[in-house]
Amino acid sequence: xxxxLYGNLIFExxxxxxxxxxxxxxxxxxxxxxxxxxxxxxxxxxxxxxxxVVRHYxxxxxxNFGVNNGFYPLGSCTMKYNPAIDEExxxxxxxxxxxxxxxxxxxxxxxxxxxxxxxxxxxxxxxxKFTLNPFAGAHGExxxxxxxxxxxxxxxxxxxxxxxxxxxxxxxxxxxxxxCGLDVVEVKSTPEGIVDVDDLRSLLDDTVAAMMMTNPxxxxxxxxxxxxxxxxxxxxxxxMYYDGANLNPMLGVCRPGDMGFDVMHINLHKTFSTPHGxxxxxxxxxxxxxxxxDLLPGESEISVGPYHGNFAVLLRAxxxxxxxxxxxxxxxxxxxxxxxxxxKESLKDVYHLPIDTVCKHEFVFDGLEDKSTGxxxxxxxxxxxxxxxHAPTIYFPLLFHESLMIEPTExxxxxxxxxxxxxxxxxxxxxxxxxxxxxxxxxxxxxxxxDDVLAxxxxxxxxxxxxxxx
Ligand SMILES: *Cc1c(COP(=O)(O)O)cnc(C)c1O
Numbered sequence: 464x465x466x467x468l469y470g471n472l473i474f475e476x477x478x479x480x481x482x483x484x485x486x487x488x489x490x491x492x493x494x495x496x497x498x499x500x501x502x503x504x505x506x507x508x509x510x511x512x513x514x515x516v517v518r519h520y521x522x523x524x525x526x527n528f529g530v531n532n533g534f535y536p537l538g539s540c541t542m543k544y545n546p547a548i549d550e551e552x553x554x555x556x557x558x559x560x561x562x563x564x565x566x567x568x569x570x571x572x573x574x575x576x577x578x579x580x581x582x583x584x585x586x587x588x589x590x591x592k593f594t595l596n597p598f599a600g601a602h603g604e605x606x607x608x609x610x611x612x613x614x615x616x617x618x619x620x621x622x623x624x625x626x627x628x629x630x631x632x633x634x635x636x637x638x639x640x641x642x643c644g645l646d647v648v649e650v651k652s653t654p655e656g657i658v659d660v661d662d663l664r665s666l667l668d669d670t671v672a673a674m675m676m677t678n679p680x681x682x683x684x685x686x687x688x689x690x691x692x693x694x695x696x697x698x699x700x701x702x703m704y705y706d707g708a709n710l711n712p713m714l715g716v717c718r719p720g721d722m723g724f725d726v727m728h729i730n731l732h733k734t735f736s737t738p739h740g741x742x743x744x745x746x747x748x749x750x751x752x753x754x755x756x757d758l759l760p761g762e763s764e765i766s767v768g769p770y771h772g773n774f775a776v777l778l779r780a781x782x783x784x785x786x787x788x789x790x791x792x793x794x795x796x797x798x799x800x801x802x803x804x805x806x807k808e809s810l811k812d813v814y815h816l817p818i819d820t821v822c823k824h825e826f827v828f829d830g831l832e833d834k835s836t837g838x839x840x841x842x843x844x845x846x847x848x849x850x851x852x853h854a855p856t857i858y859f860p861l862l863f864h865e866s867l868m869i870e871p872t873e874x875x876x877x878x879x880x881x882x883x884x885x886x887x888x889x890x891x892x893x894x895x896x897x898x899x900x901x902x903x904x905x906x907x908x909x910x911x912x913x914d915d916v917l918a919x920x921x922x923x924x925x926x927x928x929x930x931x932x933x
Contacts, residue, residue: 476509476511481512483515530542534879537856539868540856541733542733543711543873544795548786549736549737550779557572561573563770576777584750589719589720590751590752591753591756595746596748596767596772597728597748599745600706600730602768604636605642606760607728610726610751610759610765611704612643624646625668626672627649627663627671627675628648631656636706645672650662655818657684658686658692667696667699673704674692675704676692676724679709682826682827683803683824684820693723702726709730709870711873712824715795716793716797725752726752731779746773796824799872800824803823803824803870806871807869810884811828813831813887814831814832815829815832817863825869829863829865829866830843831865833894840867841858843890845905845912848908871883
């Protein structure tokens with residue numbers, strides 16, 4: 464494979480007059496594009512032969528990293544399990560070629576999928592009804608908060624503008640509250656990493672619209688004070704919102720609806736298959752408890768998106784749920800929890816574990832145990848690439864300076880996990896014996912260490928731009 468040739472920019476491979484494809488002879492006559500709509504000069508497009516084009520893009524695609532290439536222990540936002548059967552079903556022409564404005568009696572099957580998924584999510588979560596409209600987790604949060612705002616407004620309770628968010632929350636929580644026109648108030652975490660109930664008490668009054676909680680929270684910890692928190696928040700007239708982006712450790716084990724939550728969203732693209740690297744595609748259905756169904760989009764004034772949401776993502780989720788079934792969906796949580804705890808316990812002597820307790824599907828290290836080496840979490844993450852692993856989530860949550868958030872998911876084998884543990888230990892050893900190797904990593908990837916700051920401040924996004932910089 465001649466990567467040096469085909470790995471160049473396609474523009475650098477261009478030669479005037481070369482073609483990969485020729486249009487058939489025009490048998491239909493021509494149409495003159497009006498002069499004021501024509502280009503002044505030809506577009507600067509690369510001119511290459513067919514094999515050059517094919518090899519160029521094939522070789523680039525081989526540089527992608529995904530769950531089909533290797534272990535991908537990205538905490539919080541990871542793809543848990545993405546069976547190929549779900550992709551096949553989503554690609555079936557009977558579904559893929561549907562039009563959202565098609566008459567209902569011509570797409571009964573799709574409507575059955577829709578209603579079946581709504582019912583399944585209700586059963587999984589313990590909430591009464593779901594809208595499948597929102598296109599992402601953050602979109603679900605916004606939808607849920609609009610529902611909460613409408614709930615208070617409907618009762619004429621207009622002073623409720625405060626949303627309480629834990630300091631460990633995903634950044635989208637405070638952002639969604641702010642976009643919804645609500646005021647964000649932060650509640651502290653205890654040294655054990657869960658919501659500080661005493662601090663919460665001091666924030667409660669009759670202006671609280673809602674409390675948003677993630678469970679397990681972003682440290683991978685089960686919020687065991689939820690019953691008391693729900694009672695306190697409800698006691699002052701607020702509602703309980705559940706961020707269910709990462710529901711895998713809860714599946715079939717316990718239900719937000721039974722814990723006292725009123726509104727929640729679920730990230731189908733995290734827990735219920737659908738590959739979503741690079742920001743999409745997604746679906747963030749929102750569920751509400753009994754008595755709030757008429758506030759859902761479609762039933763109320765609230766409108767969050769056109770038609771029926773991201774149907775192909777909904778389809779994958781329904782296929783995933785049905786293929787596991789009631790019996791096997793219960794195995795997801797314990798396996799995800801076992802895998803995460805196994806890694807945590809196997810590495811906590813060389814990586815610093817700030818909260819040493821049983822975790823759920825993920826956990827957070829605060830960098831290496833030995834801080835004297837000067838090797839940072841960024842260095843460890845880059846060095847992992849040399850060994851063929853995707854890096855974990857780093858520098859999130861913000862509670863620690865050197866966060867390294869690891870989530871193996873339920874679907875990895877013990878061999879894969881042991882391989883990862885070995886490499887993490889090897890990196891810790893390298894940090895002690897030859898720190899320069901770790902600090903200058905990666906060494907085996909097509910591109911070495913990128914200057915993040917320069918890339919953010921002076922992004923070079925087009926070929927032309929690169930030209931003018933040289
Ligand atoms: C991923 C995530 C979100 C946001 O979901 P998007 O689909 O990325 O908008 C919200 N909360 C938590 C805990 C998450 O992990």
